[in-house]
Amino acid sequence: MSDIKKCDDHVLHKSRRKMLKGLAAGIGLIAMPGRDASASVWEEFFQKHFRELSKDELKGVIARLEKEYSTRYDKKITVKTTPPIEGVRYGYGLDLSRCIGCRRCVYACVTENNQSRTPQVQWIRVMQLDKEKGIDLSHAEHYYNPATVPEKGHFYMPVQCQQCEKPPCTKVCPVQATWKENDGIVVVDYNWCIGCRYCMAACPYGARHFNWAKPVIAAKEVNPNTHYLGNRPRPKGVVEKCTFCIQRTREQPGRYPACAEVCPVGARKFGNLLDPESEIRYLIENKRVFIFKEDLNTQPKFYYFYAT
Amino acid sequence: MKNIWHFYMGTLVLISKGSKAYYCWVLFLLSLMAIGAYAYVQQLNEGLIVTSMRDQVSWGFYISNFTFLVGVAAAAVLLVIPAYVYHWKPIKEIAVLGELLAVSAIVMCLMFVTVDIGRPERFWHLIPKIGLLNFPQSLLAWDVVVLNTYLMINLTVAVFILYNKYYKREPNKKFTTPLLLLSIPSAISIHTITAFLYNGLGARPFWNSSILVPRFLASAFCSGPAFMILIFFLVRKYTKFKIEDEAIQKVAEIIAYAIFINLLLLGAELFKEYYTGSVHLAPVQYLFQGLHGHSALVPWIWTAMIFNVIAFVLFLNPATRRNNVTLVMGCILVFIGVYIEKGMGLVIPGFIPDVLHEIYEYAPSGIELLLSMGIWATGLFVFTMLLRVAIPIMNGDFHVADDGVTSYIGDQLFLVQQPDTINSESEPAK
Numbered sequence: 001m002s003d004i005k006k007c008d009d010h011v012l013h014k015s016r017r018k019m020l021k022g023l024a025a026g027i028g029l030i031a032m033p034g035r036d037a038s039a040s041v042w043e044e045f046f047q048k049h050f051r052e053l054s055k056d057e058l059k060g061v062i063a064r065l066e067k068e069y070s071t072r073y074d075k076k077i078t079v080k081t082t083p084p085i086e087g088v089r090y091g092y093g094l095d096l097s098r099c100i101g102c103r104r105c106v107y108a109c110v111t112e113n114n115q116s117r118t119p120q121v122q123w124i125r126v127m128q129l130d131k132e133k134g135i136d137l138s139h140a141e142h143y144y145n146p147a148t149v150p151e152k153g154h155f156y157m158p159v160q161c162q163q164c165e166k167p168p169c170t171k172v173c174p175v176q177a178t179w180k181e182n183d184g185i186v187v188v189d190y191n192w193c194i195g196c197r198y199c200m201a202a203c204p205y206g207a208r209h210f211n212w213a214k215p216v217i218a219a220k221e222v223n224p225n226t227h228y229l230g231n232r233p234r235p236k237g238v239v240e241k242c243t244f245c246i247q248r249t250r251e252q253p254g255r256y257p258a259c260a261e262v263c264p265v266g267a268r269k270f271g272n273l274l275d276p277e278s279e280i281r282y283l284i285e286n287k288r289v290f291i292f293k294e295d296l297n298t299q300p301k302f303y304y305f306y307a308t
Numbered sequence: 309m310k311n312i313w314h315f316y317m318g319t320l321v322l323i324s325k326g327s328k329a330y331y332c333w334v335l336f337l338l339s340l341m342a343i344g345a346y347a348y349v350q351q352l353n354e355g356l357i358v359t360s361m362r363d364q365v366s367w368g369f370y371i372s373n374f375t376f377l378v379g380v381a382a383a384a385v386l387l388v389i390p391a392y393v394y395h396w397k398p399i400k401e402i403a404v405l406g407e408l409l410a411v412s413a414i415v416m417c418l419m420f421v422t423v424d425i426g427r428p429e430r431f432w433h434l435i436p437k438i439g440l441l442n443f444p445q446s447l448l449a450w451d452v453v454v455l456n457t458y459l460m461i462n463l464t465v466a467v468f469i470l471y472n473k474y475y476k477r478e479p480n481k482k483f484t485t486p487l488l489l490l491s492i493p494s495a496i497s498i499h500t501i502t503a504f505l506y507n508g509l510g511a512r513p514f515w516n517s518s519i520l521v522p523r524f525l526a527s528a529f530c531s532g533p534a535f536m537i538l539i540f541f542l543v544r545k546y547t548k549f550k551i552e553d554e555a556i557q558k559v560a561e562i563i564a565y566a567i568f569i570n571l572l573l574l575g576a577e578l579f580k581e582y583y584t585g586s587v588h589l590a591p592v593q594y595l596f597q598g599l600h601g602h603s604a605l606v607p608w609i610w611t612a613m614i615f616n617v618i619a620f621v622l623f624l625n626p627a628t629r630r631n632n633v634t635l636v637m638g639c640i641l642v643f644i645g646v647y648i649e650k651g652m653g654l655v656i657p658g659f660i661p662d663v664l665h666e667i668y669e670y671a672p673s674g675i676e677l678l679l680s681m682g683i684w685a686t687g688l689f690v691f692t693m694l695l696r697v698a699i700p701i702m703n704g705d706f707h708v709a710d711d712g713v714t715s716y717i718g719d720q721l722f723l724v725q726q727p728d729t730i731n732s733e734s735e736p737a738k
Contacts, residue, residue, distance in 0.1 A: 045429065049440050119357065125664060137665035138587065159664060168510060174448035175433040176440045192440075194433055195356075195426020198448050200366040204511035206663045210366060210426065213357035236355040237426025296510045 040064055049176065050189040050228065061191075062228065069226075069233055073219040080227045082250040084183035090244050090301065091184075091280040092260075093269030093289075094158060097306045101126055101149040101156030105259035105268065109160075112245060112258035113231040114223050116215030123242040124160040124259060125206060131155055160259070161186060161207035161242035162292060162300030169199035169208060178239070183250070184273075184301055185243050187229035193238040200239060204293050205300075211236045244270070273301065283307075314708075315474055318715030319697045322706055326696070327721040329546070337689040344682010347675045348423060356426060358675040364668035365659040367424070369676045372651035373683070374420035376531065377413045378455075378502045379524065379650055383532030384410035384462055385495035386562055392488045398555035404702070405543070406536055407466040408694040410495075413532075414459040416687035423679055447505040454497045461491045466694075470701050474715075475708050499524045512658045513588035517580075523573045524650070529566035530616075531646035533559045534639040541636060546723045549699045560635060564623035567642060571616060574649075590665070591657035599661065604669045609653050615645035696722055 043064060047053075053061060062079050069077040106124045115121040127140040131153050140157075150156065167186050170178050177193040180186050200208045214236040226232040227247035234240050245257035249270075255261070260268040271278035280303070283289065287305040326334075351358050361368040387406035390396040422428050433439035434452055443449040465487045472479040503524040506515035537559055540551045581592045593599050598606050622628045622638035629635055661667050672680070700706035705718030 049433075052440075127664065138590065138661070140665055142664070142666050172446050172448065172509075174442050174446045174452065175430075176442045177433070192430070192433060193427065194430045196421075196424070196448065197366045197426070198446070198505075200363065201506075201658070202509050202511055204663050206363070206666075209363050211355070212359075212362065213355040235427075239426075298510075 040068065044191065047191050049192050051179075065228070065232065072233070073217075073222045073224075075219065075222070075224060077222065077224045077226060077233075079232050080225075080247060081229075082227065082246075084181050084185075085250060085252065085254075087272075087274055089184045089273045090163065090249060091271060091273040091278075091284075092163070092244065092257075092302045093271075093280050093283045094302065094304050095267040095269070095307045096155060096157060096304055097308045098265045098267035099126075099156045099158060100265055100267075101128055101144070101151075101154070102264065104262045104264060105158060108258040108262035109242070111221065112223055112248075113242075114215075114217055114226065114233055115209075115240075116211060116213075116217065116234075117221070118216045119213055121209050121211070121215070121240070123207070123209065123240075124158055126156055126158045128154050129157055157304070158259075159205055159207070159292070160302070161244075162205050162298065162302040163242075163244060165299035165301060166297060168202040168204065168296075168298060172198045172202045174198065181229075185229075185246055186241065187243055187246065188239055188241060189229065190232070190234050190238045190240065195237040195239065197239065204296050204298060208239050208241045210239050311475065312471075314713055314715065315471055318474075318706070318717075321715070322700065322717055323693055323696045325717065325720050325722070327724050330696075330721070330723040333723065334689070334692065337685045337692065340685035341682050341689060344679050344685060347678040347682060350675055351423070351679065352428075358673060360670055360673045360676065362668060364662040364666055365656065365670040367655055367659070368670055369652070369672035369680055370420045370424040372655040373680055374417050374424070375502060375654060376647050376651040377417045377420065377687075378498055379528035379646065380532045380535055381410045381413035381417070381458065381498060382495055382525075382528035383413075383536040385492055386529060386533050386559065387536070388488055388491055388495075390558060392485070393492075396558070398552045399558060401702075402540065402551055402555055404466050404469055404698060405539065405695070407462045407491075408698055409532070409536060409539065409691060410462045411459060411466065411694065412687045412691035414455055414462070414498075415690050416683055417455060418459075419683045419686060420680070423683070447501060447508055450501045451498075451505055454494060454501050458491070458494045458498050461487055461494055465491065466698070470698055473701050474706065496525070499528050506654070506658065509658075511663050514591035514658045515654075517577060519573055519577055523570065523577070526566050526570035526573055527646045527650045530563055530570055530619075530642050531650070533563050533566075534619075534643045534646075537563075537639045538636065538643070541632070543695070543699065546725065547699050548703050548705070548719065556635075557630065560623060560629050560638075563639075563642065564620070564629070567616060567620040567623060570646075571620060590661050594660050594667075595653060595657045600667060602660070602667050602669050604671055605653065605656060608648050612645045612648035612653060615641040616649070619645060 043060075047061060048057065058081060062081065065079050066077060069079070103126050106122050106126060109115070109123050110117075110121075113123065115123065125142065127137070127142055128144040128151070129135060129140055133139050135157065144151070163184055163186055165184070167180055170180055170186060174196060175192060175194055178186065178188045178199055195210070197210055200210060211234055215234055217233070222233070223231060225247055227243075227250070230243040230246035245255075248255040249257060256270050260270045269279050269283060271280035273280060275281065283305060284303060287307055289303045289305040291300045291303060359368060384403075384406040387399055387403040391400040391403040422431070434441055434449075436443065441449045441452070443453065465484055468484060469479045500521050503521040506512070507517070507520045510516055537556055540556055543549050544551045578592065581589050590599060594602065595605050595609050597603070619638045619642035622634050622641070628638070656670055660669070697706070700717070700719040700722070703719065707716055708714075709716040
């Protein structure tokens with residue numbers, strides 16, 4: 001009897017101690033980032049908004065981040081801040097008659113953009129739709145999983161950030177942590193986002209994703225070529241989204257976004273809307289093009305079309 | 309300055325004194341708060357993954373509670389208008405209780421928002437000049453401004469009035485009147501703007517309806533005053549504070565109108581959705597009937613509907629309105645009914661089905677429930693403490709002593725069952 005009681009006491013004691021420890025840690029977390037924390041924690045805490053950083057401050061921030069990421073993943077990781085290219089406004093084309101629903105774009109995107117593997121974060125969602133019903137989302141199958149695609153009687157519609165000309169997500173952000181750049185890409189400052197998720201409620205395309213837990217990526221799978229506003233490793237508790245692979249497309253010479261590059265059937269097109277000779281301009285002018293949820297007047301720069 | 313310090317020290321002495329019932333109640337709240345704090349520590353360590361929220365349903369129980377409590381904070385204005393605009397005496401004597409309830413409700417609101425955000429340590433990004441408040445573009449920025457304004461107005465007025473009473477002075481009307489008048493539009497503004505916050509999103513047809521603001525106001529004038537009436541009955545029963553039936557009846561009458569308008573507006577909304585029968589019907593169907601076999605909210609919303617209708621009948625019928633037992637029943641029913649309807653019933657169907665018509669069914673996780681319970685306990689704790697100070701001051705049991713420095717405490721017990729002869733001039737309970 002007394003043994004049992006003792007044992008109970010012990011457990012109680014232990015759990016109570018654990019709870020107190022947890023409480024102390026929590027209060028510490030709220031109040032300050034710990035006594036033994038290095039100066040970089042404070043630097044991060046007091047970091048200004050990306051667009052308010054002076055050139056020198058930005059240099060310091062990038063150096064801090066590169067060091068932090070390189071230590072964490074034990075390899076050299078670069079963080080670029082390449083600005084928009086003058087005279088460029090990106091546009092994306094997606095050929096619904098070609099897409100076979102293989103989801104290679106989904107996984108190429110995850111690899112390229114350092115999305116969390118556990119829990120899984122994906123910036124592209126491919127829906128399987130009935131040919132009979134057309135684009136009727138209430139019958140969309142999000143988790144189709146047959147041995148081979150495409151399946152008879154179905155077509156596929158990938159959805160990702162539509163890089164709206166009038167983005168409802170940036171308007172609602174209470175701290176201006178997300179905005180549209182001059183080349184039309186909607187970006188997030190992961191060091192400024194407070195994680196309120198108002199933008200997720202505002203986005204009509206389900207394009208914004210939240211880091212519900214600390215993102216986990218195996219060190220060998222991390223893409224070391226990153227951009228501050230794009231695919232650099234994200235902390236937990238902030239929102240992230242597709243940036244048309246800002247780390248690739250802003251280079252000169254530029255590269256295609258990973259999803260466009262990987263597509264085995266050439267359903268994905270990408271280019272400069274301001275260049276009359278570009279492929280995307282050709283598509284808009286010569287194919288039957290539509291934009292998703294046109295009635296909301298978000299003016300996407302992501303054009304769906306049927307080439308055949 | 310010295311006076312403020314003595315007043316403050318006096319209140320500390322006062323709140324540490326009380327009957328057994330008072331101590332038990334406070335300890336009970338403190339233990340719930342500790343549990344809530346523990347749950348919050350878990351959430352801070354693991355991230356919001358410990359909740360049931362996911363990308364499809366990105367706001368859940370926390371924001372539902374927040375939305376409901378913004379409504380409860382309305383209680384104050386319903387007392388302020390008859391008291392200070394129409395100078396109706398029976399309510400003027402109790403208006404300060406409404407202001408204190410508003411303060412407690414807003415404290416809960418702010419806590420619910422804080423626990424919902426992913427990076428609470430970055431709250432300073434919201435402070436104008438220091439951070440980058442997206443004002444006037446973001447409705448959430450507006451909400452931050454109006455909620456804090458409303459909190460400050462109510463806190464200032466209530467404390468100012470009580471402080472002066474403590475020093476046996478008449479509160480300076482030149483100071484209180486403008487603030488009290490300002491608190492009326494500012495109470496309206498917290499509801500309007502919280503409704504706009506949902507209302508302005510084209511992506512969510514369930515919220516994108518112009519009737520949302522009036523619905524918010526109507527339901528706020530149900531839940532807040534209902535809670536207020538319950539508090540009046542408790543205060544009347546367990547403290548020496550006197551509240552006239554006339555005052556309670558006046559508030560009950562207002563609730564009757566408010567429930568009617570609330571039900572009418574809901575009916576209008578349902579008619580429009582069902583008769584049109586567009587794809588925008590899906591969230592309403594999910595809420596009231598279930599959609600593609602998913603129906604987690606259906607029993608809840610029907611409970612709310614039944615409660616609201618019964619409460620309406622109880623408030624409408626003069627016999628049941630004037631009967632204290634049925635009146636209390638009505639208050640409890642409408643409070644729960646609005647809690648469901650303006651909480652989970654408003655927030656969750658905005659996300660189900662989601663913008664790509666995926667259905668992810670949401671029910672709060674254990675951590676979410678414990679943490680929310682902790683916040684409710686904190687709100688009630690704040691309210692209890694405020695009442696502990698306010699009620700003796702109003703009764704004349706807590707004021708500055710004859711030496712003008714120390715405080716006189718006539719009410720050592722606070723919470724005690726009062727004999728029925730309360731209306732006769734009774735001496736302090738032993």
